[in-house]
Amino acid sequence: MQTTGVAVIGFGTVGTGVVGLLLEDGDRLAHAAGCRLVLRRVCDVDLDRPRDVSVPADLLTTRAEDCLNDPDVQVIVETVGGTTFAVDLMKQALAAGKHVVTANKAALAERGPELFRAAHAAGRSISFEASCAAGIPIIRAIRDGLIANRISGLTAILNGTCNYILTRMSSTGAAYGDALAEAQAKGYAEADPTLDVSGEDARHKLAILGALAFGTHVDLANVYVEGIRGISPQDITFGAQLGYVLKLLAIGRFQDGGLSLRVHPTFIPAENPLATVTGADNAVLLTGHAVGDTFYEGPGAGRMPTASSIVADLVDVALGRAQLTFQHIAWLAGRSPSVAMQPIAGVRSRTYLRFDVADETGVLAAVAGALGRHDISVASVLQREPTRPDSVPLVITTHEAREGNVADALAEIQNLPFMNCPAVRIRMLDRHHEDAP
């Protein structure tokens, strides 16, 4: 049986999972896959930290060169992370004739084409199933399983931390800060949660999945992002009363001749399959012209789900499939054209608006008038009898309208005398299926 030598660089959470699978499941895996993955090296700057897996001492090294220069290593697993050292390391590995398997979404989203060029120059491949939605084999689904389709829509929950926080806020009424603290206590959020709660992590993943799904090069600067900081429990409550659930969604759509890619908090109808995705799960809903809608859900983070996808990629390399994929599939081969992007101001969507207003005559007329002047049609209004005359929440949902018009209308409304503070704006996914035009 053919053997493939593997070096794991980065012996942290995910690296430990990969090492564990290779050491503990090697025989079963070799039988299932018809090829043997042999762990040759494990590299980390800190080898003293206690870990759950025991590695033969002669495999351990603190020097990446030991992996890169080992002729018995055919593939490097990069689990260091980040967009500087890790990218240099991957390039060195490729130049040294090694294939690369990585979960590094930031490096791929920011410097993917550069890495792909380095791989082609070296005649090697980069595989990254674990970079998006961890254990869900969503890269394979889009890249291989649905290749016959023109994908018109991708709607996804790609950050488990945010989904956990929003799920807790929905189910317990907790404030954002309390839900975040709970997520941190349970290990679902980092001590510094910025990358997750800013939406940046989901943005990286959308850039990768969007490039594959829509067959285009994606410049990260063209992916709009808003995070979940500042989400108020009262908006989640109002949304629920209207039949909507709040999620941080990553959305890709062809609309009005352009591709829009955006990450933002979104109210989705309770009957949408994404509304049922709770806790730290990830999920992806894809619409293809031949297949229709397909839906994928599973753990979006964590040691073993991520390791599961990395090992799947290692099998792909060992069998020689990863190389064929990397040479041929448009985005990986560097053949994707740039398509016209739809800037956020041009995106049409429904919108939830909450105004904190003084209880005065003419408020509703003034707000509705301003919306109307900007071509924004009101779909529903929710205003309770006031408990405090100086501060009344006025909730309005709109029919589909251009984002730019909504921004202009809000700027106008903001100057009205009864406005206590800036309006809250949350996009809505339509109750009806959003089709490409």
Added chain:
Amino acid sequence: MQTTGVAVIGFGTVGTGVVGLLLEDGDRLAHAAGCRLVLRRVCDVDLDRPRDVSVPADLLTTRAEDCLNDPDVQVIVETVGGTTFAVDLMKQALAAGKHVVTANKAALAERGPELFRAAHAAGRSISFEASCAAGIPIIRAIRDGLIANRISGLTAILNGTCNYILTRMSSTGAAYGDALAEAQAKGYAEADPTLDVSGEDARHKLAILGALAFGTHVDLANVYVEGIRGISPQDITFGAQLGYVLKLLAIGRFQDGGLSLRVHPTFIPAENPLATVTGADNAVLLTGHAVGDTFYEGPGAGRMPTASSIVADLVDVALGRAQLTFQHIAWLAGRSPSVAMQPIAGVRSRTYLRFDVADETGVLAAVAGALGRHDISVASVLQREPTRPDSVPLVITTHEAREGNVADALAEIQNLPFMNCPAVRIRMLDRHHEDAP
């Protein structure tokens, strides 16, 4: 760009979809996949039937030999169906040096190993993503994406016709016959629905997915099946009152050292993701030791979803990946061992029982006593005040119990004087997650 010649044999519903994708999306597909699929031949015994796609006359033939003998054809798409002529045809194609792509679940479930041997003897491959769950790339997910996992559980809705009928019975209270007639009117069920409603179609698919997921050869005779004929709306109603939804499930589990594979109507908790799968959709829930639970949903039948998966397989063949997969992955390569099977009598599950009894003193005690003597513990009882003294429904759900014990208890209860007719027995999926031991 390399070209791969394709012949489609069987120009029916699915064949028409494949031909349409190849003719209408050829350029886009060639760009996306880095290989060009060229339609060389379309074969059917009846070429006069009107079809939605227009094929150049010189590609059409009524003789399969024209496809098999064409040196410009590298791969045959078999969409004839059935287990006799289609199997002979696939063997001839393989012997003639062609790769085979098929959606023929019956042929694979009944004669898979024989076909695989023929393919290996000819040095060619068989691909069959479209055979299970049509457009959902579930074969790739199990075979490639989750290969690092020991799969302990597979729970799936694999027949869209049955799911449509049960969905309509649940939502409208319709009787089985009326829901079936509606499914037929809408094109979700054949004029002769036997293969679907008997559970046989789902059984074929479970045999295929089970072999891949559990890494074993599956003898179809070891896959237990019960269909949905005779399901009564009143059981669906009682189940709903207890928080359960009725689905025809295909279930694979390692339990007590054996693998059980079974298809039967099953009550599942309303919060299980499979409970939300309505209409003609298919869905698969997989539990792997590394990844945990992943869930897949999409259209389970139909021209274009099936064609979507067939074309994905054609790309795999054109790129050379299908051949590597077929040579190496255990089941396809003929390396799967037979594992110990758990016969249905040995399976442990919860059970819903409905007894139609006369309203007499001691009925509940007699039934509960008989259950207890067979080691079956009662979980809940639902008995309404009688409206007719001669016929009272007594609904009992049990804790987990051996199927064989349940059968023995029911045989004993059947002889009790107050029993009006045989008890209704429907398996339940536990509200708690069913883990492998």
